[in-house]
Amino acid sequence: MADGPSATTTTAPRARLPARPAEPQRPRRDPWLATVAAAFTLAQLVLVRPGLGLGWDETVYVSQVSGHVPAAYFSAPRSRGISLLVAPIASWSDSTVPLRIYLAVLSGLALHLALRVWRHHFRPGVLALAAALFASLWVTLFYGPEAMPNYWVAIGALACVGCFLRARAPARDRAAWWGVFAGAALMAWMRPMDAVYVVLPLLALSLRCPRLLAVLAAGLLAGAGEWVIEAYVSYGGLGRRLSDASAIQGGLGLHFAVVDQLRSLGGRTLCRPCTGPAPNPLVTLWWFALPLLAVLGAVIAVRARRALPTLLPQACALTAAVPYLFLIGYAAPRFLLPAYALLALPVAGGLVHLATAPPRGTARTLAAGLVAVGLAGHLAVQYVVLERTVHSSAASRTDWARTAAALHRLGVRQPCLLSGYDAVPIAYLTGCGSAQTAGHDASTTVAGLKRAARRTSFAVLVPPGRDAPAYARSWSDEWAGALRAYVAPDARRSR
Numbered sequence: 441m442a443d444g445p446s447a448t449t450t451t452a453p454r455a456r457l458p459a460r461p462a463e464p465q466r467p468r469r470d471p472w473l474a475t476v477a478a479a480f481t482l483a484q485l486v487l488v489r490p491g492l493g494l495g496w497d498e499t500v501y502v503s504q505v506s507g508h509v510p511a512a513y514f515s516a517p518r519s520r521g522i523s524l525l526v527a528p529i530a531s532w533s534d535s536t537v538p539l540r541i542y543l544a545v546l547s548g549l550a551l552h553l554a555l556r557v558w559r560h561h562f563r564p565g566v567l568a569l570a571a572a573l574f575a576s577l578w579v580t581l582f583y584g585p586e587a588m589p590n591y592w593v594a595i596g597a598l599a600c601v602g603c604f605l606r607a608r609a610p611a612r613d614r615a616a617w618w619g620v621f622a623g624a625a626l627m628a629w630m631r632p633m634d635a636v637y638v639v640l641p642l643l644a645l646s647l648r649c650p651r652l653l654a655v656l657a658a659g660l661l662a663g664a665g666e667w668v669i670e671a672y673v674s675y676g677g678l679g680r681r682l683s684d685a686s687a688i689q690g691g692l693g694l695h696f697a698v699v700d701q702l703r704s705l706g707g708r709t710l711c712r713p714c715t716g717p718a719p720n721p722l723v724t725l726w727w728f729a730l731p732l733l734a735v736l737g738a739v740i741a742v743r744a745r746r747a748l749p750t751l752l753p754q755a756c757a758l759t760a761a762v763p764y765l766f767l768i769g770y771a772a773p774r775f776l777l778p779a780y781a782l783l784a785l786p787v788a789g790g791l792v793h794l795a796t797a798p799p800r801g802t803a804r805t806l807a808a809g810l811v812a813v814g815l816a817g818h819l820a821v822q823y824v825v826l827e828r829t830v831h832s833s834a835a836s837r838t839d840w841a842r843t844a845a846a847l848h849r850l851g852v853r854q855p856c857l858l859s860g861y862d863a864v865p866i867a868y869l870t871g872c873g874s875a876q877t878a879g880h881d882a883s884t885t886v887a888g889l890k891r892a893a894r895r896t897s898f899a900v901l902v903p904p905g906r907d908a909p910a911y912a913r914s915w916s917d918e919w920a921g922a923l924r925a926y927v928a929p930d931a932r933r934s935r
Contacts, residue, residue: 473567492833506530515684519632521629543584547585560605562785578823589631596625597760599622604656638756639656692767694767701773705773707832722821859900861906886909898928902925
């Protein structure tokens with residue numbers, strides 16, 4: 441009888457299959473960043489009022505694409521990027537309500553997309569906190585729905601620096617290369633010189649990578665191309681335009697504007713001349729904490745051996761801030777928006793470390809509580825300053841509207857021309873063109889204004905306590921809101 445199979449059997453070893461290459465780890469989807477961006481949009485619509493009238497600079501930008509009023513004089517430092525951004529609304533509507541809603545929604549979406557670029561380098565919670573820190577600043581909330589270029593330079597800076605880091609990684613990321621180009625182009629489209637200052641550290645790092653250097657340079661040229669061409673067509677050449685832009689900004693040179701920026705934090709949209717006391721220390725405390733928290737974020741990143749994603753945005757923030765802290769003699773808080781956006785990432789990393797580094801237990805609870813209390817106090821201060829800024833801005837814009845209505849009653853109607861005090865924003869509301877013989881918006885001569893007075897409805901606006909220009913002193917005058925309006929005789933006859 442044959443023996444059965446033995447109880448223990450052996451099998452031939454299987455041939456080993458080649459190991460699969462590890463797939464790159466995909467960033468986890470997290471709803472918090474999208475939630476913060478949506479809250480940012482909603483906060484703009486609630487706190488900044490869609491019906492808030494246009495400011496002085498806004499009227500210049502919007503009038504370039506408006507189908508309702510003549511274009512205001514476009515001075516040398518300005519770029520037409522923001523005019524083209526608002527064209528889809530401003531070209532058919534003279535109401536600020538759809539314009540503010542459009543910009544608020546667009547700014548929230550842009551913030552979300554720009555920070556998503558960084559999800560390969562920072563945890564979702566850090567990104568959401570960075571978005572909240574930047575979006576909760578009163579200056580960000582105020583200028584998000586405004587037709588002004590500075591917020592969009594900040595968005596371009598976030599996207600460009602984040603995509604630059606991804607483009608330098610060993611893995612091929614074609615989208616990152618396009619992001620570098622688009623971010624640089626967006627910044628240069630809005631403010632060419634700001635774009636150059638932001639990308640200086642990127643240009644230095646890309647010297648060893650000619651392809652990346654070429655992409656950066658191409659983005660800058662694509663964005664600033666129209667500005668350069670216009671310099672030769674309308675301003676007497678690039679050198680002349682740069683010289684005129686410097687003169688309008690008070691002459692670029694060594695100026696210590698740090699104190700001026702500090703004074704502007706209390707809600708002054710333009711601090712020129714920047715006199716008066718500094719705001720309450722509670723208002724400026726965050727400004728002094730900002731560099732300290734950024735340094736903390738840098739130290740943590742260096743220890744964790746992920747220094748470049750933290751140090752590079754800090755370097756770009758520094759070069760972006762230098763001209764507005766040390767090269768011009770006045771201040772506006774919006775000038776530093778790109779620096780605030782870039783610093784939000786390392787600051788958020790530092791705050792998360794403060795809240796989570798201590799061992800579990802009482803120490804961690806206390807640290808997290810202190811960070812939460814500090815952030816709550818910061819939000820309260822930003823809200824108070826924002827409310828004050830919106831109120832003061834609305835008051836001045838209401839005065840302009842009253843003057844425009846009074847000019848209509850005096851017979852100044854399209855086609856018409858205004859000159860004198862606050863003529864640029866009031867002309868927009870009246871439906872008129874504007875022209876000045878002196879100052880930053882000088883675009884004509886006294887002889888030119890005299891000729892205009894004979895062929896169109898024309899008025900000169902003079903503030904209380906000042907004399908009318910010599911050519912208008914014989915004209916009859918009346919109060920138009922808070923200003924004195926000297927109306928040309930031809931306008932009187934048309935009335």
